[in-house]
Amino acid sequence: MGGFFWVAGAVAGRQIYKYFANPAFLAPALFPLFFFVAFAGGLTRVGDVPGFDYAPGYIAFQYVWALLQAVAMGGAFTGFSIAGDFENGFARRLLLAAKNRSGIILGYTIASLVRVTVTGALVTVIALVVGIPISGGFDLFGLIGLAALVNVAATLFGAGVAMLLRTQQAGPVIRTPIFMVLFLAPVFVPLNLLQGWLQTIARLNPFTTVLDAARGFLAGEPTSALPAYGIGFALVLVFALWALYGLRRAERVGS
Numbered sequence: 001m002g003g004f005f006w007v008a009g010a011v012a013g014r015q016i017y018k019y020f021a022n023p024a025f026l027a028p029a030l031f032p033l034f035f036f037v038a039f040a041g042g043l044t045r046v047g048d049v050p051g052f053d054y055a056p057g058y059i060a061f062q063y064v065w066a067l068l069q070a071v072a073m074g075g076a077f078t079g080f081s082i083a084g085d086f087e088n089g090f091a092r093r094l095l096l097a098a099k100n101r102s103g104i105i106l107g108y109t110i111a112s113l114v115r116v117t118v119t120g121a122l123v124t125v126i127a128l129v130v131g132i133p134i135s136g137g138f139d140l141f142g143l144i145g146l147a148a149l150v151n152v153a154a155t156l157f158g159a160g161v162a163m164l165l166r167t168q169q170a171g172p173v174i175r176t177p178i179f180m181v182l183f184l185a186p187v188f189v190p191l192n193l194l195q196g197w198l199q200t201i202a203r204l205n206p207f208t209t210v211l212d213a214a215r216g217f218l219a220g221e222p223t224s225a226l227p228a229y230g231i232g233f234a235l236v237l238v239f240a241l242w243a244l245y246g247l248r249r250a251e252r253v254g255s
Helices: 002-021 023-042 044-048 058-087 090-097 102-129 137-165 168-183 196-204 206-219 225-254
Strands: none
Touching: 002 058, 002 102, 023 058, 023 102, 058 090, 058 102, 058 137, 058 168, 058 206, 090 102, 090 225, 102 137, 102 225, 137 168, 137 206, 137 225, 206 225
16 A cells, blocks of 8 residues: 555656646646636626526636636646656656556546646636636535546546557547537536537536536535536546556556
8 A cells, every 4th residue: 555655646746846847837727718718708798698597697607617627628638648658658667666556547646636726726816807706605615626526537537548548649539528528518608598409418418517516606506516526426436447447458568
């Protein structure tokens, strides 16, 4: 067990150092900021559409999606980092040196959480600057918890893909499914204002439940909290098994 935590700490420490030491690693934080400013600023009048019933307003409506997008893409970029570590040989050396290799996944996950803490804080600061109303009180911890689950699930998904393919060309394979899940949810308007196939897909998309619950926490009116957390924990469990499968495949190739 000691070896497990030693490996996790070593991997997390290296990734966190790389993140703060190299300004290029801060670039992914600009994407959620761009989407938030573009959507919340350019589409503000959508909040006046009949049927738009989110009390905190349109900026808050978009902030929640931007925050979850930031943490999800933070997990994807961690997957890119893992693929890069395989390309430069570090991951293979780590596999040879580590006795309890499952700690590698935990280490990358911890680093991903640290990374998105910075990104999420930047998005939140911008939202506060533009005047987002926050009325959730202690319910905001529910929003933070959901954001953490989304990040961990995305990180584990990216880790599994990166360890299976072991090349940075895995980037689109990691990024595209996450983007599709994010954008096929009620991004611009509530679910009741969507029509046609968009509404059908959004209803089937499990991320819709997570997004609705997160918006409810921000508004101080929690809704679908238990189903959202159930989905979050289920995704973490499924993708943890997926990441372990990718790790075992990488072990066989590297041995």
